[in-house]
Amino acid sequence: MSSVDNHPDYTASEMMTVTAARALENGMTCFVGIGLPSEAANLARLTHAPDVVLIYESGTLQTKPDVLPLSIGDGELCETALTTVSVPEMFRYWLQGGKVDVGFLGTAQIDRYCNLNTTLIGDYTAPKVRLPGGGGAPEIATNAGEVFITLKHSKRTFVDEVDFVTTLGFGRDGKGRDGVPNIGKGPTRVITDLCVMKPDPETKELVVVSLHPGVTAEQVQEATGWEIRFAETLESTPVPSARELDVLRELKDRTARAHGGQ
Amino acid sequence: MSSVDNHPDYTASEMMTVTAARALENGMTCFVGIGLPSEAANLARLTHAPDVVLIYESGTLQTKPDVLPLSIGDGELCETALTTVSVPEMFRYWLQGGKVDVGFLGTAQIDRYCNLNTTLIGDYTAPKVRLPGGGGAPEIATNAGEVFITLKHSKRTFVDEVDFVTTLGFGRDGKGRDGVPNIGKGPTRVITDLCVMKPDPETKELVVVSLHPGVTAEQVQEATGWEIRFAETLESTPVPSARELDVLRELKDRTARAHGGQ
């Protein structure tokens, strides 16, 4: 991806991470999924949101890893945490107990109503591809105040119908949260390497609200498995700052050195 | 109470405590009530049962207090414990989870079927005397493997009908545990300052199996609010040894010094 004048060069992947990071506000409590969400959440903590509270399902509360964890339970997460609780306590007191503002998730498949599939491709009894499964996502998506989702944009990931609803977005008809008591708002934004999407306030169908610089609506449509809607006023996603890129690259360098060092 | 030849002098209260202590076998896991049970359990630990495991509802696991606690949560219990867990964990994992061999309880009232009342004297809505209430006893009595009970013998405590069943012995008809799944054996012995009683294996009615030296059957009957049964072969409770008395008295002296010292 080419750079904009007066801004440093950056990749589409960096654009995605920086945009995802900016979604987190300082002071928010964030239940962090491994991979892209973890990268974005830690970038937020190291830039504009020093007091963002990061929680990982391994039981590490308010953790400040110096390098990105490879697994959800790396030693680094415990060593830099305020405290570490048992996994049952994490899911019961902290997530189900309503202490989490935002769940930050990745996924293998997503549909127009933000339903997530991380279970399998194909039929349940005879899968074409067996994926890892639900993990923490099903309850993160319903017990956190709201949900951010980040993943790479492609026809393989943005599908017309998910093969399996592992994790509720708004249900196959967009009404899956209607009338359900004690449930979070659900997905409020989806950040990819091409754009930012938000659910329509009424129908809950995903709408592209912002294109990353240099990305066209056609590119987004081509990478999406359904006829995707665009907002009437389509924003251009602000580009990463030099500082954000520096911090992100240093973080990834430190991480590569730490994980390669064994 | 007078002494037997070749044995040191002891009081009826000491006889009760020593007899109660002897009921605990080395290596047993005992959930200890405060007061008389705590005194007996610690005497057992300091004499014949060094590996008895004492658990208090305050969360102190495998504790070895040097002085008797005044409350169920004295600092001494925590400082000498293997570890201290939360109170919910204590009741859930350790008691309800089936890790306790014996619950050791006191009571204000007991009836012939070992039902315990620690709630009130009189009518529930207009009590003559309001007692402290159930505390841990209702679930200790049903979730521990078996239950020992110790209290002073009198017509006020051994009553024909308890005013309230706070804690199940065998129910008002002796059949309260019949057919209940996942329930402990219930009370297996009651130790007083006069005698030792055990439930009849069939009817569950308390039967005096052993009289303390110098105590007569008439004394027991006079101190009991119903026509109490005696075993055909009535034993004489073994007297305390000099060592047991020494250890008990030292323990009580240490305790008095510690609690008076403030």
Next chain:
Amino acid sequence: MAEILSLHDAVARYVEDGATVAMEGFTHLIPFAAGHEIIRQGKRDLTLIRMTPDLVYDQLIGAGCARKVIFSWGGNPGVGSLHRLRDAVEKGWPHKIEILEHSHAAMACAFEAGAAGLPLAVLRGYVGSELPRVNDQIKFIECPFTGERLAAVPSVRPDVSIVHAQKADRAGNVLVEGIVGVQKEAVLAARHSIVTVEEIVDDLETHPNACVIPGWAIDAISVAEKGSLPSYAHGYYPRDNHFYKEWDAIARDRDTFTQWIDDNVMNAGGNA
């Protein structure tokens, strides 16, 4: 995010007349200073929740703050009765109070369920006890897998919970150590929470699995040195067992009680 407030201001802001209040601490770390502040501020019609009412609720009840008490063991530990609780229940002084009583196991589970965001706690409990006859909040459910009959009680979800702890750091993270009781559960189960602490430090200096309550899960932190006396604070000061014994005589009589409250609470200032 925890705000560091004077105890006066914390109680004034979060404890409203008619509120449901849980003040916890299982023998250890009982928040007496906060209880006295509630008495001084003349709060009324409180529903007081606590496993072991102890002297702190005896004082609140005698001072007329309580409308209802939910508890599981209401005695003076190792000493005897809570005379103010008894006088209120038996004779209606200073006014009639309602009581709702549970077993310890049920209340511990109810706090745990409250912290866990559940409406109910399920336990193997109350078998053969007559408590369900006098407490309509005890129900029974059937396990859909085994058919077993299990007790159910509503979770505890107070308007405000108040606990005492050893120390907080400057971000309001709190360390509770020793007999931790249901303090963490009480804080997490409540809509608002106040934690009084012995001191505020730069660093909690603790270990990986310590019982630390993050500042963002607490509303107010107030420094209350010796704030749990006559209860104790592990590592700071011992339990004043002597006072627990003295309380029996003080509380037995309405006049000596009222005099004690006047001398030691009403005219004792507090740390506003």
Next chain:
Amino acid sequence: MAEILSLHDAVARYVEDGATVAMEGFTHLIPFAAGHEIIRQGKRDLTLIRMTPDLVYDQLIGAGCARKVIFSWGGNPGVGSLHRLRDAVEKGWPHKIEILEHSHAAMACAFEAGAAGLPLAVLRGYVGSELPRVNDQIKFIECPFTGERLAAVPSVRPDVSIVHAQKADRAGNVLVEGIVGVQKEAVLAARHSIVTVEEIVDDLETHPNACVIPGWAIDAISVAEKGSLPSYAHGYYPRDNHFYKEWDAIARDRDTFTQWIDDNVMNAGGNA
């Protein structure tokens, strides 16, 4: 009361063909040495329970020990798929296995409920998920107080649980520190339990609220130095992230996998 046994003897005594086995450790302290011993002893038809099967179950599945796997996230953390799990599920190699899958929240609650002696766990979970459609062990109950619909799953109550920990003292009391996962719950929920430890020490040298499992709640303690590699032991050695990445290539192919098991497990002795 815990008996100190060789790992060979502990597995031989407590892990029977057809048993339900939970080997826990959430990324941290995964009991690999014990898993390898099970493979060496050729145990068969096991029902394997674990939140995150990880490499340890990939190895057991590929080696033909498993009949059924109960799990909630079956990947190679940060790397990708568990190829042996996938090959068994997708292609039936070395034989078809049954899977039963949950969410993490449900499994964590199910371990907790097992430790708590309950037949079921209740949670606010599975709302809108299609997992209940493919897992008949997920049911829904109604709260008798609020009418709220809540998920219920059977508690986990394994025949034997195996966990790894930092150290035990000579009485068999075990210290688990750092990311404690569901290890304590796994041990307490099981009929029998084996704990492998890095070392046996005179004194656990710990703090008042440490995660200590008493020896009398454990059946066997076995010393297995570096017993959780390529996972890690907080305070002893780091995670071998490099091996986790290498495993992807080893496990992708049946022959390289079998060769690896032969070289590193079957012919690697163990510490019998």
